[in-house]
Amino acid sequence: MTTDSPGSHPDAEPTALLAPSADASASVGSASTVGGPRAEIGVIGGSGLYDFLDDYDTVEVDTPFGRPSDPLVIGEVEGRSVAFVARHGKGHRFPPHRVNYRANLWALRAVGVRQVLAPCAVGSLRPEQGPGTVVVPDQVVDRTWGREHTVYDVEGPVVHVGFADPYCPNGRQVAVDAARLAGFEVEPEGTLVVVNGPRFSSRAESVWHQQAGWSIVGMTAMPEAALARELAMCFTTIALVTDADAGVEGGEAVTHEEVLRVFGTNVERLKSVLRDAIGQLPAHEADDDATCPCRRALDGLELPFPLP
Numbered sequence: 001m002t003t004d005s006p007g008s009h010p011d012a013e014p015t016a017l018l019a020p021s022a023d024a025s026a027s028v029g030s031a032s033t034v035g036g037p038r039a040e041i042g043v044i045g046g047s048g049l050y051d052f053l054d055d056y057d058t059v060e061v062d063t064p065f066g067r068p069s070d071p072l073v074i075g076e077v078e079g080r081s082v083a084f085v086a087r088h089g090k091g092h093r094f095p096p097h098r099v100n101y102r103a104n105l106w107a108l109r110a111v112g113v114r115q116v117l118a119p120c121a122v123g124s125l126r127p128e129q130g131p132g133t134v135v136v137p138d139q140v141v142d143r144t145w146g147r148e149h150t151v152y153d154v155e156g157p158v159v160h161v162g163f164a165d166p167y168c169p170n171g172r173q174v175a176v177d178a179a180r181l182a183g184f185e186v187e188p189e190g191t192l193v194v195v196n197g198p199r200f201s202s203r204a205e206s207v208w209h210q211q212a213g214w215s216i217v218g219m220t221a222m223p224e225a226a227l228a229r230e231l232a233m234c235f236t237t238i239a240l241v242t243d244a245d246a247g248v249e250g251g252e253a254v255t256h257e258e259v260l261r262v263f264g265t266n267v268e269r270l271k272s273v274l275r276d277a278i279g280q281l282p283a284h285e286a287d288d289d290a291t292c293p294c295r296r297a298l299d300g301l302e303l304p305f306p307l308p
């Protein structure tokens with residue numbers, strides 16, 4: 001890991017964290033053994049959200065899965081140390097199916113992050129939840145394929161984490177309160193179906209998702225949430241509805257342009273939601289003493305390699 005002055009992007013080689021190995025006895029490096037800024041809260045978001053960190057360090061982290069989408073940006077928000085990673089990288093260059101979700105989550109954990117807020121744009125499957133609504137989902141359905149869905153992709157002790165309740169109860173409550181405070185229409189629960197993209201849904205797919213009882217559709221929330229659970233981190237999706245999905249009653253077919261337009265008009269308020277939520281998240285807890293169920297996801301499990 002190397003650090004640099006605020007706002008610049010160093011070319012220096014990152015400190016390599018050794019790859020998880022099929023040989024469980026192999027030693028694995030950890031960011032905790034190297035210097036550099038640390039963070040307690042992570043934000044995975046779009047590039048439009050960068051500038052809610054006024055003063056920050058740019059931190060290169062290498063992971064067993066390669067580099068995150070972008071160097072981490074670490075600074076202070078509401079008195080809390082926050083690491084930001086641009087999900088799609090600079091210039092929005094990684095489409096949803098090519099985002100290195102494993103590297104993004106591993107890198108956040110490696111700098112100390114244990115609570116993650118993950119804003120994203122979604123389509124609505126319900127007419128009453130129109131553009132500009134914030135949905136804080138409590139359930140997820142994964143319809144993605146061909147992505148790297150687990151960090152435990154080695155021979156050795158097999159790791160099955162519980163995922164019945166995919167999202168952090170503390171993070172969700174904080175996000176709902178913060179979104180209400182910012183004046184958003186807020187849906188405090190809902191099921192997010194994640195499609196592979198990058199294309200949008202057909203009308204028939206959209207009707208099918210709607211009839212299944214799901215409420216919003218996105219392309220990035222999985223395997224992000226599952227990987228956070230595998231790394232015993234609290235994870236909260238904050239979904240901004242940018243459009244009515246194709247099959248929704250009276251819905252125009254969605255375009256990328258419209259998604260960007262609606263996201264753009266809401267980005268300042270979304271930043272204030274994030275700032276407020278960051279300030280309200282529970283105090284950081286050490287791994288051994290953590291009380292949130294997300295943090296206990298690996299209790300009693302033998303891991304094939306140590307986590308950073």
Ligand SMILES: [Zn+2]
Binds near residue numbers: 167171234293294
């Ligand atoms: Zn939690």
